Amino acid sequence: GESVGLHLPTLSVQEGDNSIINCAYSNSASDYFIWYKQESGKGPQFIIDIRSNMDKRQGQRVTVLLNKTVKHLSLQIAATQPGDSAVYFCAVEGRAAGNKLTFGGGTRVLVKP
């Protein structure tokens, strides 16, 4: 089955600095990857996604990098702001997992003013 893990459970970052959150997945057949942000008391909110035919995708202040060789996914947040404080989850999907999202355990990002 699929398993997804995160390298750092908590990340403290100074306001204005860049943040990098990492995620490893186990199933090489995974073909769709999503990063979610979850604030306290709310459901996960879509940030950015990437398909397996790409290795990089950029959004507003966020970049997702996919390394299929080592089955690693990362989320980079540029110029981290206090509003970025939240728990971030990576999720993967693929036919081998029955087309359902499998989530990692989450990384809490704390932005220090």
Added chain:
Amino acid sequence: GAGVSQSPSNKVTEKGKDVELRCDPISGHTALYWYRQSLGQGLEFLIYFQGNSAPDKSGLPSDRFSAERTGGSVSTLTIQRTQQEDSAVYLCASSLDRNRGQRYGYTFGSGTRLTVV
């Protein structure tokens, strides 16, 4: 509606009672998912509905858990004879039909916080 709506937002129930949690997906979304999130933990898959296909129930933790989706829209997750370990936030998400090749994304509701006392 504009987003995925879940009700109730909070539910406190006594051990042994049955509970029903409701999810209204985004209009037009044919895929619907239920996840469970324990305090400080990641999301645990429970069940997945896709159109008229048989649901994927592989994540349901026991036969006390069941879900249905009526008319391809609203879904109800039922937990019978609730136990304290059932306490968690139950999240619902919906997405477009993946098989149509449309760009799709999963939109989550805010969840139902279930507390079994």
